[in-house]
Amino acid sequence: MTATATAIDEPEQLEPQATPLSRGARLARRLVPAAAAALSGVLLYVSFPPRTLWWLALPAFAVFGWSLRGRTWKAALGLGYLFGLGFLLPLLVWTGVEVGPGPWLALVAVEAVYVALVGAGITLVSRLPAWPVWAAAVWIAGEAARARAPFGGFPWGKIAFGQADGVFLPLAAVGGTPVLGFAVVLCGFGLYEVVRQVIDGRRTGVLHRGAAAAALLSVAVPVVGALAARTLVSDKAENGTATVAVIQGNVPRAGLDFNSQRRAVLDYHARETERLAAKVKAGKVAQPDFVLWPENSSDIDPFKEADAAAVIEGAARAIGAPISVGGVVERDGKLYNEQILWDPDKGAVDTYDKRQVQPFGEYLPLRSLLGAINKNWTTMVRQDFSRGTKPGVFTMDGTKVGLATCYEAAFDWAVRGTVTDGAQMISVPSNNATFDRSEMTYQQLAMSRVRAVEHSRTVTVPVTSGVSAVIMPDGKITQKTGMFVADSLVQKVPLRSSETPATRLGILPEMVLVLLAAGGLGWAGTAVVRARRDSAA
Template identity: 85%
Template sequence: MTVTATSVGRPEQPAPPAAPSGARRMQRLVPAATAALSGVLLYVSFPPRTLWWLALPAFALFGWTLRDRSWKAGLGLGYLFGLGFLLPLLVWTGVEVGSGPWLALVVVEAIFVALVGAGIALVSRLPAWPVWAAAVWIAGEAARARAPFGGFPWGKVAFGQADGVFLPLAAVGGTPVLGFAVVLCGFGLYETVRVVVAHRRGDGGAPWRGAAVTALLSLVVPVLGALAARSLVSDKAENGTATVAVVQGNVPRAGLEFNAQRRAVLDYHARETIRLAEQVRAGKVPRPDLVLWPENSSDIDPFANPDAAAVIQGAADAIGVPLSVGAVVERGGKLYNEQILWDPDKGPVNTYDKRQVQPFGEYLPLRPLLGAINKDWTSMVRQDFSRGNKPGVFTMAGAKVGLVTCYEAAFDWAVRSTVTDGAQLLSVPSNNATFDRSEMTYQQLAMSRVRAVEHSRTVTVPVTSGVSAVILPDGTITQRTGMFVAASLVQKVPLRSSETPATRLGTLPELLLVLVAAGGLGRAAVSAVRRRADREIHAEQQRVTEAAR
């Protein structure tokens, strides 16, 4: 008798009659469409929307499409999920440079999701499969954050949870633990529905009871862990307070063209700082202890251009406190994206060079090959930026301010190294004028909120054109600006020096989850080999029996 493949606890049934070819095509299309739509659902869970909980049904549906599938099917379904998620999430990358780079980025990044889909399909036959599957997802994120060209962690599941109940888990083990909890809960949601449906159909027995326990734990443990982790979240001052001013000077107009108006951008930030100084003298706002300007607030090198230095010095004199300025600096024939600590009495006294520079934005990998394909591509990045080699912590009015420049906020190591180097509060100076009014600024703001909780630090976000913000160590935004307006935010914030478990553990939680994923994949591979051997033995026994007849 011909039988279908079975899952744990499911009795073998006679194979159903073959469906008409049209119905079979529809049956194949349903998982594919579901995989793509569940990816879109995950995108909708990301900022600027506050629908963080949609990540759970997104992974529940993704789990339904992958469970008991072959790895080849998982590869294709994972790629569709990746396209559904990343195409809308990263559309901002093509705002000014066209759809080509955006689509190329998505096509490459979705390959990682495809490999994850294949891995989840393999481990989906194991007992407690939601745990293995969630670990496989985090292993995929770990790979995507490191390769190619230094990685692209944008779109980590954790970055969509700034408003969610799972956020405190960032303080436990960083973005890997936070993301693992969300994905586990999503797969646990599907497993719960599957167990309930099977129970109603009468497919009971001990294996199903084990599946029910797995489903329940996958749903409950992440939530309980998040509730317990709330004790790690605090905005209490440990080293006093500092009154910070975040300046958003705005740009003459959106888009890449603003680089041709570099002096105007510098003047705008100086003018807004002088306006702030006038408000302080009038008693309208508190006097700040330090002032933070965004990335690229001076694209004119103040070390090589005395007029630019004079403008910055004038702003520093007006406000009378240390100023952190984002500048493009050339030194030794190399370009650096640099933060400069500018003292009103001493001038420039310290610098920080951005360490994680953006491929295809700040440097161009494969330049000869790309130039041969299209010369316009190489002209957009005429000279590559060089990387800094040490964390940036400025001592400003007694407060230790850690610098994490724009793109670096997406990288776990870049933020953590600044905190372990002594930062008592963080500043994420950014320039998003290139991306107009896209969702990019909101996605990056959510990253900063996660980092605030992860390391229990106040995070300030000075941006050229919006949205600038002040974020407390519990992830709460207390002040924010609009987009493409000149504004300043002044607030007294807590200074903290204690380290969360996430800060102390570093990459260890991620490494452990990668090892869990590797163990699950290894176990699944061994099981697959055994199943194949059993089928071959069974087939050989059938042939012998038939020959004996």
């Protein structure tokens, strides 16, 4: 038998066979790892916003690594699924706020399958030398798959999005969310491996120096790398500054039925803009160079409804600055979730159509199948939104403002596309009124903070009902509103044009980690096959 094959088989030979275990002991040996996997998933959830307990992700992955190591791939599938449920069930509960538990449970059930497959992969590579590296790469490969399929993917819950307050955040500027997430997972698995090496060394009296050194490096390298990456984070204004105003007009009431009062939402945002104009005239706040309204701030199409256009025009003239208006526009029989650049003198001068539309929210996949099962399931999205094709960058009073509308903030490519197209700052107009006071708003706000560091850009987050915010390029929030209040934020922000390594490299770091995961799985799989052949021989 080869040395590699011996190493691969070793964990399965550790269990003593001399003394049969009682039924209760056998049951406990099955339940304890299952409970540990589920509870470590819950611990990972607790590390996410609105809490600032980012560091809990490390023990969460340490316990998850313990529960998986040395298991069969079938057992690891189940343990991974339990971990996924423990993490995603509470994280995504907001998806059922207005529509009931059905969609929430269905989404979690599907997304947890990815985590189950990742669990099986991790238990396989956990038998390799320096296994935390391979295991962390497998996790990121799972996130990459989850961000792309089905129906365009669902990146919500990426490990990077829970690290907006953490020491690892500067790594977002190095390689984006994949590198940031990889560092956190690697450190967590490395933490478990350090403990395991210490315990084994005390038990046997022999310390395997190579394995112990690899474990220590798994913890130390991510931390040192994050500290070194802080040099990439800067708030320095490279292209001057701009005074930006963020408008939060509020909505008549929370929930899906806010759409039934679309005119009220438009009036609220126009009113708050006019209130801000009065403050500017009184000298209480600075004159903004441009104004940012949220997504769905005018669900009445201003290109077809003259009264809606008049309301927007009145607000723009009152503030004396161009406004980016979030509208729902019908063109050539198609619906678009559109940002409209409205000049106080020229009217609508530019548009951006949302490119990553939300499945089951803005379009309905498998419409005919769902309608055949239950006609009521198709009534929530009566007409599908169409996708835009070009990155959104508005030139507003000389400033290039990149636009990533709401759901798009979760997708690496959607935000990066605005920066590579010349954006000097980024705006994430959103409408979270549907989700009431759930954690969704804070999870999305954390994404925007990560994006600020990733691309070294100021990020503004105008939201219909809150929380709206202004975020500096270092990820710090300098101003924010409450929820379900009418408010405005005015601030002078730095404009930047340099690109971080993450912006320049784009998808490359993620692909390297996916290839690393594939290499680890191939190595481990080949070793298992060889071991079985040698055993049979």
